[in-house]
Amino acid sequence: MDQSSKPSSATPRADDDDASRLKSLFAEGKLVHPYLTKEFFQDSSSSPSPREHHVVLNFVDLAASLAICCGVSPPCSEDDKLACVCNNNISTRLTEGDIQTRRLQLAAEIDGGGSSGRKHIVLILCDGMGNSILQNTLKQQHQSFLNRNNQQHRLRAVFPSTTPAALTSLATAAWPGMHGMPGWNLREKIGCDFPGNNNDKAHPPVQLLVLSDHIKDARSGKLLAPEVCSWDEVFVEQPWARQITNLNSSNNANKQRRMIYINAYNGDDYQEWAQGTKNQNERKRKHSDATDFSEWQMGKQASETTKQSSSLTLFETAKIEETAFDTLGEPKGSEDAIQYYRDGINAALDMIAKAEREGESTFTYLYTAHPDKHMHALGVEHAEVRNVVRGIEIETERFWRVLGDREALLSGEYDLDSNSGLEQEVKKSDDAVDATVVLTADHGHVTVQPKDMVALPASILALLEYACIGVHGKGRHGYLHCRAGLQNLLQQRWKAIDELHQHFLLITIDEAIELGLFGPKYMRMEVRPRLGDFVSISIGMKTLVTPSENETFCRGCQCQGAHGSLHPEEMHIPFILLEPSSR
Numbered sequence: 255m256d257q258s259s260k261p262s263s264a265t266p267r268a269d270d271d272d273a274s275r276l277k278s279l280f281a282e283g284k285l286v287h288p289y290l291t292k293e294f295f296q297d298s299s300s301s302p303s304p305r306e307h308h309v310v311l312n313f314v315d316l317a318a319s320l321a322i323c324c325g326v327s328p329p330c331s332e333d334d335k336l337a338c339v340c341n342n343n344i345s346t347r348l349t350e351g352d353i354q355t356r357r358l359q360l361a362a363e364i365d366g367g368g369s370s371g372r373k374h375i376v377l378i379l380c381d382g383m384g385n386s387i388l389q390n391t392l393k394q395q396h397q398s399f400l401n402r403n404n405q406q407h408r409l410r411a412v413f414p415s416t417t418p419a420a421l422t423s424l425a426t427a428a429w430p431g432m433h434g435m436p437g438w439n440l441r442e443k444i445g446c447d448f449p450g451n452n453n454d455k456a457h458p459p460v461q462l463l464v465l466s467d468h469i470k471d472a473r474s475g476k477l478l479a480p481e482v483c484s485w486d487e488v489f490v491e492q493p494w495a496r497q498i499t500n501l502n503s504s505n506n507a508n509k510q511r512r513m514i515y516i517n518a519y520n521g522d523d524y525q526e527w528a529q530g531t532k533n534q535n536e537r538k539r540k541h542s543d544a545t546d547f548s549e550w551q552m553g554k555q556a557s558e559t560t561k562q563s564s565s566l567t568l569f570e571t572a573k574i575e576e577t578a579f580d581t582l583g584e585p586k587g588s589e590d591a592i593q594y595y596r597d598g599i600n601a602a603l604d605m606i607a608k609a610e611r612e613g614e615s616t617f618t619y620l621y622t623a624h625p626d627k628h629m630h631a632l633g634v635e636h637a638e639v640r641n642v643v644r645g646i647e648i649e650t651e652r653f654w655r656v657l658g659d660r661e662a663l664l665s666g667e668y669d670l671d672s673n674s675g676l677e678q679e680v681k682k683s684d685d686a687v688d689a690t691v692v693l694t695a696d697h698g699h700v701t702v703q704p705k706d707m708v709a710l711p712a713s714i715l716a717l718l719e720y721a722c723i724g725v726h727g728k729g730r731h732g733y734l735h736c737r738a739g740l741q742n743l744l745q746q747r748w749k750a751i752d753e754l755h756q757h758f759l760l761i762t763i764d765e766a767i768e769l770g771l772f773g774p775k776y777m778r779m780e781v782r783p784r785l786g787d788f789v790s791i792s793i794g795m796k797t798l799v800t801p802s803e804n805e806t807f808c809r810g811c812q813c814q815g816a817h818g819s820l821h822p823e824e825m826h827i828p829f830i831l832l833e834p835s836s837r
Contacts, residue, residue: 386700
């Protein structure tokens with residue numbers, strides 16, 4: 255057995271408790287908790303309450319801090335406890351005040367700490383570009399712009415380490431246990447069935463798919479109708495951008511930042527929700543070929559004319575192109591990805607320059623689906639992945655250099671050759687635009703070889719009514735819905751199968767909540783049923799795959815990129831903070 259197939263701890267005994275094994279793996283540093291250090295689990299027997307040095311920043315804290323920088327107070331969820339289940343025994347000792355203090359400190363760091371705040375704040379999110387990707391791709395630490403500026407031990411991903419969980423946390427400043435999207439293709443059952451057909455308004459179970467052109471049922475492929483589940487019911491929490499549009503329309507708030515969203519998906523249902531639109535009946539798409547998330551993200555209140563008008567002046571979007579799947583693995587694929595990222599950088603510069611001329615402050619959010627899209631298809635180590643990451647570094651440094659030269663920004667002469675731009679001297683801070691840039695990722699990545707793809711045996715499938723698993727990530731934190739009354743039998747059979755017991759931790763959802771995996775508070779009642787009975791957490795590279803994926807990838811000998819578990823490569827994400835004093 256080679257290293258990639260080995261579990262991260264000694265072979266467990268059949269009677270080992272998987273929740274205790276998980277704590278041990280946290281204590282050893284072989285798996286990574288979303289916000290508690292390994293020292294907490296080493297010290298927990300003598301000091302059960304988290305101390306300051308036991309807690310690290312999570313992606314959710316960054317989201318809340320950015321909301322603060324945009325004039326929005328993070329939601330205080332004390333009143334939500336009545337609607338929640340299963341308190342978190344470890345992390346409820348972290349008070350609301352402790353969490354808020356940490357976020358205010360981070361917000362001050364990003365916003366410059368002054369009374370007026372930084373004029374321009376830019377968030378760049380490179381999907382899947384965890385710390386290990388930067389370290390292994392951009393080898394020389396002192397010569398690499400991104401590695402040199404990365405505070406690599408500062409920030410961790412949410413669990414599960416997946417895009418829908420992270421982007422929904424970014425949009426709401428809420429933990430995955432509080433918002434409605436802690437994973438892909440979550441199973442939702444609306445209403446209570448009664449005998450016969452009594453028009454009881456119950457619906458068959460659906461599999462929620464939000465990162466698509468429209469929010470839909472992944473099983474049937476049909477759009478999710480508002481009468482089945484509205485956007486706010488899907489996501490549970492509201493996007494913080496909606497508070498910005500409410501503040502702006504009330505005419506009693508301080509001057510707001512212009513909100514700028516740049517990605518390849520503006521106009522989709524998910525983006526629309528994250529940008530603040532209430533539901534699919536309330537928005538007019540700006541991009542006819544877009545998908546649903548942007549309509550939600552920006553907070554537009556299209557049902558009210560005055561709010562819609564203020565939103566249109568407050569929010570701006572730019573749509574960039576996306577790389578075609580059939581070019582992945584070829585030079586054209588990486589060249590296109592870099593060019594489209596370059597286009598996004600230029601769009602950000604255009605909009606910041608416009609704001610500078612008009613005396614406005616901005617928040618810009620630039621999202622790229624790379625290198626994630628390349629890594630899923632090719633694995634982490636592929637040469638085209640390296641090309642994409644290096645291109646992202648070159649364009650990001652060019653972006654920072656242009657922001658350091660206000661004259662060049664306003665002249666529009668910033669679209670220079672990237673390589674020659676690296677050799678230019680940085681101008682004095684007096685000539686720089688007053689801006690902070692934060693670059694991060696939603697999660698990291700690992701390569702899953704065909705030999706590490708595991709299909710659930712028939713004896714396990716016989717006990718399940720839904721297995722939310724898959725090679726690209728779902729199978730690294732599989733949500734398992736048991737048939738009624740068969741939970742104990744599933745645990746017994748799981749432990750009896752060496753490949754499953756050695757390489758995966760079968761944790762009940764309530765145990766996962768108590769360990770704080772979904773956040774430091776509790777889980778909303780609306781979210782809890784979507785996760786089923788158990789989560790199967792991969793210890794190493796082994797990943798649960800569906801029968802069809804087993805046929806396609808295992809027998810086809812195709813490696814794939816994946817993420818979603820608690821492996822260090824998935825959980826450690828960059829915190830690259832570029833601010834005037836770092837020039």
